[in-house]
Amino acid sequence: MRLSRRTLLAVPAVIGLPAWTQRAEWPGIEAAARGQTVYFNAWAGSERINAYLQWAAAELRTRHGVTLEHVKIADAAEVVRRVRAEKDAGKTSGGSVDAVWINGENFLAMKRDKLLFGPFAEQLPNHAFVDTQGKPTTTVDFSEPVEGLEAPWGMAQLTFYGDGRRVPQPPRSVQELADFVRRHPGRFTYPKPPNFHGTTFLKQVLLELSSDREPLYRPVPPANASAVTAPLWAWLDAVHPALWRQGRAFPANDGALRQMLADGELLIALTFNPNAAANHVAERQLPSTTVSWQHRAGTIGNTHFIAIPFNARSREGAQVAINFLLSPLAQARKADIRYWGDPTVLATHALPAGERKLFDAARAPGMVAEPAPALPEPHASWVEAIEREWTRRYGA
Structure with missing residues (x-):
């Protein structure tokens, strides 16, 4: 059942919430936020994302009297280190970070080290529109329960793309990909x-290669991690000699992959935004014959979130900003490939008709034609284990 704003404001205080949250209803939070500056630490590697945040900042200033400052970062890990250093120095208030774009191992680190404010997410009025049933990763971050310590912001899923004239039958599994390579x-x-x-x-x-995925959704075991990851290394050992530069060098990022694809050096690139290729077609960086696909049995999908550090200076302003970023207006603009193309976390079918229409958009060249199921991310602790072993085997 979708809750109205009035219903949300009447929800009783939740046990375990900070005392000030229990005392203040949402109008009080909005009033306290007015005049605050929110330092939002977010990745700055995309002109589209930066422009979107400039639009959001202008809307927040007009609608709520909140100033949103985009602190441009390269990696959320640097924010984790900064907040941890502030805690170690005894700085329990007036911190340098009011909100951070985060997920995965960085969220896990902040949660474990008690560096997060909350729970707060479910208390945001617009959180009532989040599709927690159809998009279960909005409540679980890399197999770690969110528990209200971060608010979902957008959806992502591993997607492959290439020129349909050169790849008329895209590989739809890792086995088919190995044959293609x-x-x-x-x-x-x-x-x-x-x-x-x-x-x-x-x-x-x-x-895809694991006959038993259960261990991957638990923390890395101290003893048999190598047995769990063995299929990966066997696949890479077999495929690497046929990769670009025989698997002895690798591009730095997905942007480099896209450029190599555009230059004709590669036949297939990959992204974590299902609409990324459509964005690049619209920007005339890729041809209109570009196609996107996902492996038929599913590809890894997750949700990216916004969290508030435990010592944030502008807690109220951060909540108002995040609530706006969860609004149908902001989510629809973010999902539009003209502005960003980041899939929404909202249950659009449950929105009022007028707000649902905001999400109506015609298909564009480069979009995924047959979306596949989203596979939940393995537990965040596997990231370091896999990266460490990859570096030992292939990093040189």
């Missing part, structure tokens, strides 16, 4: 771990 030596590769896209590709291969 052997038939087209030097025309496929993946970003070098610990780049996020590269590590995600490794996890995809491991998930």
Whole structure:
């Protein structure tokens, strides 16, 4: 059942919430947020994302009197280190970070070290529109329960793309991909771990090849991690000689892959945004014959989130900003490939008709034609284990 704003404001205080949250209803939080500046630490590697955040900042200033400052970062891990250093120094309030774009191992680290404020997410009025049933990763982050310590912001799923004229029958499994690579030596590769896209590709291969996935959804065991990951290394050993540069060098990131694809050096690239190729077609960086696909049995999908550090200076402003970013207006603009193309976390079918129409958009060249199931991310602790072993085997 969808809750109205009035219903949300009448929900009684939840046991375990900070005392100030129990005392203040949402209008009080909005009032306290007015005039606050929110330092939002978010990845700055995309002009589209940066422009979207500039739009959101203008809306927040007009609608709520909140100033959103985009603190441009390269990796959320640097934010984790900064907040941890502030805690170690005894700085329990007035921190330098009010909100951070985060997920995966960085969320796990902040949760374990008690560096997060909350729970707060379910108390946001617009959280009532989140599709927690159809998109279960909105409540579980890399197999770690979110428990209200971060609010879902967008969806992602590993997606492959290429020119449909050159790849008329795209490989739809890692077995088919291995055959494709052997038939087209030097025309496929993946970003070098610990780049996020590269590590995600490794996890995809491991998930598809694992007869028993259960261990991957638990913390890395101290004893038999090598047995769990053995299928991955066997696949890579067999495929690497046929990769670009015989698997002795790897591109730095997905942007490099895209450029190599555009230059004709590669036949297939990969991304974690199902609409990324459509964005690049619209920007005339890729031809209109570009096609996107996902492996038929599913590809890794997850949710990215926004969290508030435990010592944030502008807690109220951060919550108001995050609540706006969860609004149908902001989510629809973010999902539109003209602005970003990041899939929404909302249950659009449950929205009022007027807000549901915001998400109506015609299909565009480069979009995924047959979406596949989203495979949950392995537990976040596997990231370091896989990256460490990959570096030992292939990093040199």
